Amino acid sequence: MLQNIRYKTPHGASCKTFAVSSLIIFILIFCTLSYTQFCNKSNSVGLFGSNPFEFIRPTSSQSVTNSPTNISHIRFVIAGSVNSWKHRKSYIEAWWRPNETRGNVFLDLPPTQEFLPWSSASPPYQINENLTKLRIYPKLANPGQVRMYRSILESFRLGDNKDVRWCVMGDDDSLFFVDNLVELLGKYDHNKYYYIGANSEAIRANYDFSFDMGYGGAGYALSYSLIETLVPMMDSCIERYSYVWVSDQLSSFCLADIGVALTIAKGIHQIDLDGDISGLLSSHPQYPIITLHHFDFINPLYPSKNQAESISHMMEAAKFDQSRMLQQTICYHRPTNWTFSVSWGYSAHIYENIIPRSVLRKPLETFGPPSYYSKTPPLFMFNTRKLTDNPCEAPHVFFMDSIKKLEDNLVITTYNRTSPRNLQPCSASANHSADSITQIQVFLQSTKRKEAGRIECCDVEYVDGMNVADVKLRSCLNGELIA
Incomplete structure (x- = not known):
């Protein structure tokens, strides 16, 4: 039948040809x-x-996703409380940058009248959710710590997650060096699962809790892709580990169950130490300082100031150059056989002897372990030098007094002696005493950030009998020996 219709008349064939031609033309135009x-x-x-x-x-x-990480890509989750906010507020405001940093401080209760109106120099506050509504609440070993941990979840639920690449957890007494933090996180792919933090300085603390845990007060960072996976299962994980006592251990357990291990970053400091930590800060590792914590349990960072003043003073130097903050530079004055050790922005030491870097990179043990831990060695996660009255090994100590910037990016930091050493001169230096020096000036031609892990060198200019010594920082020469 179809064949009969197809070939019945020439007119029918011409119609068919026209239709096919029209279809071809339509397809070409389309x-x-x-x-x-x-x-x-x-x-x-x-x-x-x-x-x-x-x-x-x-x-x-x-293309934004592939752009370099900057400060706008980091959301801070600060665990605080109304009771502690009065004296810790100044710690946070020392590093927080209004209209640049993003995030919130999470409080256990609404702020009292003394904090209202809320300061624009502080992170915006949020009140944590009422945990008593959780089914697991009666079984929680430490609801206060669970509140702190769930701040991650509650921060995520606030929305405004556009362009967030990292969620950084900290306490209201955590001091962040934001520029260095940005540089650190920029080395990692935020599209992958990352949990970045550090151990405690105290061996016993790591033994009691975990060597695989990022301490929360020191601060730890979670990539946003990891946050997206963690948040839906967080409450079930809290229920699974309801017996856990501290929030950072709870966090490490939950992340371990997802299959994510801690990536350790040097420069993040829990400061599980007691007393005077100047020995540690004067011999900081050659990695950018990222955080400091536990200011309520240590002496003021600078001996002539209280803790809030000390933190503010340290951040004055950090505003000029965070990449060099606390970085140790060592050089020698051969005519007197003196060694100079400068922790930029913090302290300077003079030793009346030639001491190699292999020795001076070990912190002086000016501190002790936390009082609630045993004093039986080994105590710390790093090597130390014991304090001594040997005049050839004990330093003259100076702390940063001022910092200023001159023309051509020349930065001068001045370090003043705070107390006499009260020791005889070192005989190995031919009794060249440094007692007369009251001030050290450090000159830095700051044109770019210091590369992480790379040391710098310096030269000393000193005229015998003067009370000021000048130190000029510079790049090390190829093969230069620091001894």
Whole structure:
């Protein structure tokens, strides 16, 4: 039947030919138009738009994802409380940058009248959710610590997560060096699972809790992709580990169950130490300082100031150059056989002897372990030098007094003696005493950030009998021996 219709008349055949020709012309016109749209379309959010034949280029948000990490990509989650906020507020405001840093401080209760109106120099506050509504609440070993941990979840639920790459947890007595933090996190892919933190300085603390735990007060960072996976299962994990006593251990357990291990970053400091930590800060590792913690349990960082003043004073130097903050530079004055050790922005030491870097990189044990831990060695996660009255090994100690910037990016930090050494001169230096020196000036030609892990060298200018010594920081020469 179909054959009969197809070949019955010549007129029918010509109609069929016309129809086929028209279809071919239509297809050619459609393809031409589609190709034009394919080439010219540039503004949309997906690979295809509402027209399934319409090609759309990748959006600008994809290029932002591949851009360098900056301060706007980090959300801070600060665990605080109304009772502690009065004296810790100054700690936070020393590093917080209004309109630059983003995040919140999470409080256990609404702020009292003395804190209202809330200071614009502080992070915006949020009140933690009422944990008593959780089914597991009666079984929680330490609800206060669970509140702190769930601040991560509650921060995520606030929204405004656009362009967030990292969530950084800390306490209201955690001091962050934000520029160094940005540089650290920029080395890692935020699209992957990362849990970045550090151990305690005290061996016993790591033994009691975990060597695989990022301490929360020191601060730890979670990549945003990890946060997205963690948040939906956080409450079930809290229920699974309801017996856990501290929030950072709870966090490490939950992350371990996802299969994520701690990535240790040097420069993050829990400061599980007691007393005077100047010995540690004067011989800081050659890694950028990221955080300091536990200011309520240690002496003021600078002996002539209280703790709040000390933190503010330290951040004055950090505003000039965080990459060199606390970085140890060692050089020698051969005519007197003196060794100079400068912890930039913090302290300077003079030793009346030539002492190699292999020795001076070990912190002086000016501190002790936390009082609630045993005093039986080994105590610390790093090597130390014992304090001594040997005049050839004990330093003259100076602390930063001022910092200023001159023309051509020349930065001068001044370090003053705070107390006499009260020891005889070192005989090995031919009795060249440094007692007369009351001030050390350190000159830095600051044009770029110091590279992490790379030491710098210096030269000393000193005229015998003067009370001021000048130290000029510079790049080390190839093969230069620091001894």
